[in-house]
Every structure is written in C-alpha cells, then in structure tokens.
Amino acid sequence: MSCHREIEHAGLVRTLIVKTTRLCTSNCAYCDVVSRKKPGPSSMSDDVAKNLLQRVAEYLRAKPDDAITWIWHGGEPLLLPKAFYRKVLESIREQYADVSDRLHFDMQSNLMVMDREWAELLQDMGLTSIGSSYDPEPGIRGPGESRRSDIYNKAFLRGMRIAEDAGLSVGIIYVVTKKSLANPLELFRHLTNLRPDGALKFNPVLLPENRFPELRITPEEYADFLGAVFAEWWPNRQRYGKIDPFQTLVQCIIEKDTNGLVCVDSGICAHTHASISLDGRIAQCGRSDDWDVMSYGNIRECSLLDAFESPLRLEMKERYGSLRAGECSDCRFWDICHGGCPLDSLQPRGHFKAPSPWSAAQRRFIEEYFEPITGICFQSVTS
Amino acid sequence: MTVTTAGSPLGADSGYELVSDPARAREALSLRCGGCLPPLLYETDTPLGEVPLDFPPSARQLWLYAHKPGRPATWIRKRREFLDHRLYILLSDRDPFSFTAARILSSLGVPCGLRQEAEQPDWEAWADLLGYAAYAAVPHAPVEPFASAMRSYRPERARPFCMDALAIIVRQSRKPSGPDADATDLSNIREREMCDAERVDRFFLDRHPCSFCPAWRVCMGTYERIRGEGENTCSVFFREWMEACECPAIEK
Numbered sequence: 001m002s003c004h005r006e007i008e009h010a011g012l013v014r015t016l017i018v019k020t021t022r023l024c025t026s027n028c029a030y031c032d033v034v035s036r037k038k039p040g041p042s043s044m045s046d047d048v049a050k051n052l053l054q055r056v057a058e059y060l061r062a063k064p065d066d067a068i069t070w071i072w073h074g075g076e077p078l079l080l081p082k083a084f085y086r087k088v089l090e091s092i093r094e095q096y097a098d099v100s101d102r103l104h105f106d107m108q109s110n111l112m113v114m115d116r117e118w119a120e121l122l123q124d125m126g127l128t129s130i131g132s133s134y135d136p137e138p139g140i141r142g143p144g145e146s147r148r149s150d151i152y153n154k155a156f157l158r159g160m161r162i163a164e165d166a167g168l169s170v171g172i173i174y175v176v177t178k179k180s181l182a183n184p185l186e187l188f189r190h191l192t193n194l195r196p197d198g199a200l201k202f203n204p205v206l207l208p209e210n211r212f213p214e215l216r217i218t219p220e221e222y223a224d225f226l227g228a229v230f231a232e233w234w235p236n237r238q239r240y241g242k243i244d245p246f247q248t249l250v251q252c253i254i255e256k257d258t259n260g261l262v263c264v265d266s267g268i269c270a271h272t273h274a275s276i277s278l279d280g281r282i283a284q285c286g287r288s289d290d291w292d293v294m295s296y297g298n299i300r301e302c303s304l305l306d307a308f309e310s311p312l313r314l315e316m317k318e319r320y321g322s323l324r325a326g327e328c329s330d331c332r333f334w335d336i337c338h339g340g341c342p343l344d345s346l347q348p349r350g351h352f353k354a355p356s357p358w359s360a361a362q363r364r365f366i367e368e369y370f371e372p373i374t375g376i377c378f379q380s381v382t383s
Numbered sequence: 384m385t386v387t388t389a390g391s392p393l394g395a396d397s398g399y400e401l402v403s404d405p406a407r408a409r410e411a412l413s414l415r416c417g418g419c420l421p422p423l424l425y426e427t428d429t430p431l432g433e434v435p436l437d438f439p440p441s442a443r444q445l446w447l448y449a450h451k452p453g454r455p456a457t458w459i460r461k462r463r464e465f466l467d468h469r470l471y472i473l474l475s476d477r478d479p480f481s482f483t484a485a486r487i488l489s490s491l492g493v494p495c496g497l498r499q500e501a502e503q504p505d506w507e508a509w510a511d512l513l514g515y516a517a518y519a520a521v522p523h524a525p526v527e528p529f530a531s532a533m534r535s536y537r538p539e540r541a542r543p544f545c546m547d548a549l550a551i552i553v554r555q556s557r558k559p560s561g562p563d564a565d566a567t568d569l570s571n572i573r574e575r576e577m578c579d580a581e582r583v584d585r586f587f588l589d590r591h592p593c594s595f596c597p598a599w600r601v602c603m604g605t606y607e608r609i610r611g612e613g614e615n616t617c618s619v620f621f622r623e624w625m626e627a628c629e630c631p632a633i634e635k
C-alpha cells in the first residue's frame with residue numbers, strides 16, 4: 001500500500017503563490033497578512049518580479065514536462081500599478097515565449113478596485129476566472145477598525161459585475177466562522193443567489209491565537225455546517241452547480257479521481273507548492289510564509305528547482321509514511337485526507353508527524369452526512 | 384386597414400392587434416389573408432360564457448382574453464366552438480375562479496393561460512394550478528405560463544419565471560421555434576441584471592429577505608412587494624415550480 005500519492009515527477013503542475021503586496025483595501029478579521037504586520041517593503045518591486053520570471057523560465061526549461069500555475073496573491077494584488085503586471089507580460093512575450101504555454105496565471109483578489117482596464121489586463125495574462133471572497137455577515141470583511149462590510153460588499157459587487165461583463169468568471173471562497181453556524185442554509189442560499197452560475201467554496205476559519213476567539217469554530221462545527229448545506233446541495237446539485245468541498249469529494253468518492261484535492265488533503269503539497277514573498281523569499285506556501293516557517297531561501301540565490309528539492313521538504317515528505325504507520329494506520333479516509341495540512345502539526349508540536357485536527361472535520365462530514373445522505377459508502381480510492 | 388397594437392398591455396410593438404369590440408373583432412377576422420396577419424387579441428369584460436362566438440372562419444389566430452370566466456355551466460358546452468375557432472383563452476388571476484376555469488378548459492382540451500394581475504396574488508392557488516398543469520396524468524391541453532416555461536427551464540440557469548401567459552404566447556407566435564420557444568427568456572437576463580444592478584445591490588447589501596430566498600434564481604425579487612404570508616408566499620410557490628420543472632417523472 002502506498003503511503004501517499006505516487007508523484008509522477010515528469011508532468012508535475014507546480015503551484016506558485018506570488019505575494020505582490022501586503023497592502024489591502026480591506027481589514028478582514030481572519031487575514032494573516034493584515035494581522036501579522038512584517039517589516040520590509042510593502043509591495044513587490046519590478047526587480048523581484050524580474051528575478052522571479054527568470055527563475056520560473058529556468059525551471060520550466062529544465063523540466064520540459066512540468067507546468068507552473070502562478071497565483072497572484074496579496075494583500076490585494078490589484079493595488080499594484082497596472083504597469084507592474086504589464087512589464088511581467090512584456091518580459092514573457094519578449095524573453096520567455098518558449099515556456100509561456102506552460103505558465104498559467106491565476107489571481108485571488110477582493111475585486112474592490114476592479115475596473116475594465118484591470119479586467120482586460122488580466123485577460124491578456126490569460127486569466128478566464130478570478131478567485132474572490134465575500135461574506136454577507138457584517139463586521140467580518142471590510143476596511144477600517146470596524147471592518148465596514150457595507151463598503152466592502154458594495155465595491156465587491158461592483159467589481160464582480162465588471163469582471164463578469166468582461167468575461168472573467170468569479171469564484172467565491174466563503175470562510176465559515178462561528179457566525180455562519182446560526183443558519184447555514186440561509187447563508188448558502190444567499191451565496192448561491194449571488195452567484196447562480198459561479199463556483200463557491202467553503203473553508204473553515206483559521207485564526208491565530210488570541211485573534212477573534214468569538215469567530216473560531218471547531219472541526220466538528222465545521223463538519224456540521226457542511227452537513228446542513230450538503231443536505232440541500234446533494235438532491236439539487238444540478239441547480240446549484242459546483243460547490244466545494246462537495247464536488248471534489250464526489251469526484252473522489254464516486255468517480256475515484258483524487259486529482260482535484262486541495263493542498264491540505266492532497267498529501268503532495270511538499271512536491272507541488274511554493275510561495276514567493278514580496279522580497280523574493282521562497283517558502284512552502286502562503287500560509288507558511290505568513291507564519292515564517294518552512295523558508296527555502298531567496299530567489300536571488302536559490303533556484304526554484306532547488307527550492308522544490310530542498311532537504312527541508314524531506315521531513316514533510318516523510319510525514320506520510322509515519323502517519324500511515326501510526327495514527328492514520330486504520331483510517332479508511334487516508335486517500336482523501338493524508339493527515340491534512342502539515343503546518344497544523346508543526347505549529348503546536350514542532351514536528352510534522354501528527355494529523356491535522358481538521359482531518360476530523362472531513363471524517364465526521366463523510367460519516368455523519370455524506371454517506372447517510374447519498375447512501376454511498378466511501379471506499380478507499382486505491383483499493 | 385391598419386393594424387394597431389396601441390393600448391396593448393405589452394406595449395405598442397408587441398406584434399398583435401388588440402380589439403375590445405366584438406364587431407371590430409369580426410371585421411378583423413374576416414380579412415382575407417388572415418394567416419399573414421398578426422394574432423388578434425380580443426379583450427372583454429363580458430364573462431366567458433356570454434361572449435358571442437359568431438366569428439367568421441379565419442386563418443388568423445384568435446386569443447380571447449376574458450377578464451371574468453363566469454359560471455362554467457354557461458361555457459362548458461361551447462367547447463366545440465372554442466376548438467373550431469382555435470381559440471386561445473386567457474384569464475386573469477384577479478378573478479379567483481380563473482384557477483378552476485383554467486383547469487376545466489384544459490381538461491376539455493382548450494389551450495388556456497393565466498395572467499398574474501392581482502394586487503396580492505393567491506400563491507397557493509397558483510401552486511394548485513401548477514400542480515395540475517405539471518403533474519395531472521389525465522390528457523389535458525397546455526396551461527400557460529407553465530407549459531412552455533417548463534420546457535425551457537434549465538436548473539443551472541438563473542432566469543425569472545414569467546407569470547403572464549399573454550407575454551408567453553406573444554413570444555411563441557413570433558418565434559419560428561413555436562412551442563419550444565424559451566418562454567422565460569422575455570428579456571436577456573444579463574441585460575436585465577445590468578440595468579437592475581442597483582436593485583440587485585440593494586437586495587444583497589441590505590440583506591433583503593429575497594436574497595436568502597430559495598427561489599431567487601427563478602424570481603430575482605420580482606414579487607418582493609407581494610410576497611404573501613405564512614405558507615401562502617411567492618417563495619413557496621416558486622420552490623414548487625422549480626421542483627416540478629426538475630421532476631424526472633414529468634415529460635417535458
């Protein structure tokens with residue numbers, strides 16, 4: 001039995017989370033970028049972007065079967081001047097055309113400053129969709145000390161309309177907090193009414209210690225939230241379309257295809273993910289960069305290839321073997337969980353060898369809701 | 384003769400001729416080449432059973448919009464005439480008996496439809512009629528606005544459901560695709576959303592009850608001022624509407 005998914009090194013799609021700025025138009029309660037103010041520049045310079053492009057091209061030339069998904073992240077990436085992105089595009093056209101078909105851009109933006117010109121520029125970069133976030137609950141997402149959601153939501157709706165009119169589809173991530181638990185179904189309807197034809201994804205709120213304890217939820221609460229929504233989604237899934245994590249689980253459990261698993265469940269993030277911070281630092285991912293752990297060097301002196309093969313990743317890669325032999329040995333959900341995000345183990349325990357507490361949410365959701373509602377019993381994907 | 388649609392409830396360019404005088408209706412129907420002329424909408428306050436049906440045979444389509452259905456005993460025996468004149472009978476939900484009348488007409492094989500005009504719709508009565516139009520296993524003529532909207536419904540697509548049988552048959556008469564015309568597609572929803580951007584913002588920014596409604600996708604707040612109370616609400620009706628459209632046992 002394999003401990004984690006076999007990695008086909010040829011033909012890997014690497015995910016690069018590129019943090020362009022720590023500035024933001026909003027002050028969302030659960031945002032790590034806002035809460036962990038760091039010294040140093042507030043935005044990525046043209047030089048860092050130039051270096052990064054060189055590193056990306058160098059990687060793609062060395063690995064002709066691989067591809068890179070480059071996710072513009074922040075802060076709010078649309079706060080950088082448009083010229084910054086235009087220069088990146090120009091360089092790709094002029095210097096890196098030979099690898100451009102294996103470099104795909106994506107973006108996570110709050111859309112508050114979206115305008116037609118931005119939409120066109122993003123399309124020039126090849127984007128067909130853009131990820132965003134929204135919360136109807138007051139006081140969660142918004143600018144200022146009191147997080148003015150009225151301001152956020154108005155600008156967000158405007159931005160969403162502009163993006164969609166230009167032909168960019170907008171996917172919404174909804175972060176489940178304590179406030180979401182009061183009426184999951186109403187909330188689900190509100191979100192799907194807003195986006196009748198767009199993708200919607202639920203994530204649990206992850207808050208650093210001492211920040212907004214009143215918003216914190218337990219894995220069990222998250223599972224129960226998902227369960228309440230799933231009971232509505234499953235019989236009406238044609239109507240509601242792609243809602244995650246449901247769609248991905250259906251794909252895994254029914255179609256036995258685990259390719260859509262997100263990083264925390266995939267068991268391969270040690271092979272696939274890296275993030276680049278404003279000053280060119282390479283970390284495991286956006287989360288590890290926010291937390292200042294798993295740093296692999298700086299693109300000035302470290303190639304992406306070296307970062308992906310860093311011995312620091314070894315411990316992370318070995319995690320799966322020890323989990324499979326230990327705490328996760330009898331678990332029938334291994335194939336779609338892999339012990340969850342390694343950082344959830346590292347933060348409190350200082351090592352990678354424990355499963356994430358959020359794995360319990362996945363288990364509870366499947367056993368208490370997915371299986372009884374669908375009548376389908378989960379069986380190991382690899383068996 | 385000039386064809387006038389002035390005064391038409393759907394606007395001057397709606398593509399049918401509106402008459403309210405029976406003599407004028409007869410005259411319009413006796414024109415030669417009736418098949419090339421737009422449908423004639425004969426609107427009357429006379430109860431259905433008392434409308435004289437002494438129209439000349441014509442290839443021209445005749446829609447009879449009777450504000451009051453009146454007692455069935457007065458019109459049930461006119462079935463043959465309804466069918467001979469290929470009448471399409473429109474009724475208004477302002478008269479509560481229209482719901483029963485539509486059911487009877489449909490069971491007699493006479494195509495008919497209801498227009499939503501009441502200041503406060505009886506949503507339960509609409510749901511009952513929907514139940515008959517969608518699920519009744521006995522042979523019956525189509526009842527609009529349900530029949531064609533049901534054919535064009537797509538679960539994954541958000542479109543407001545048009546509750547006006549007249550608007551639907553007008554659209555059908557114009558479309559070469561006939562009865563399969565997309566009856567809900569009265570206006571391009573994207574355009575509609577655009578010009579109603581402020582309205583949509585208001586629903587979502589103010590957390591208006593419509594933004595939490597399970598039927599938003601087939602209504603989009605159209606009936607927000609006449610939502611009803613208790614179980615007799617637009618939301619309950621529209622949920623049943625979606626269920627009927629998505630019911631795999633119904634042949635569309």
Ligand code: SF4
Nearest residue numbers: 263264269273285341
């Ligand atoms: S460390 Fe955790 S958050 Fe980061 S990529 Fe891996 S699973 Fe995802």
Ligand code: SF4
Nearest residue numbers: 593596602606607617
């Ligand atoms: S059905 Fe009623 S409650 Fe629902 S969106 Fe329409 S008007 Fe609002």
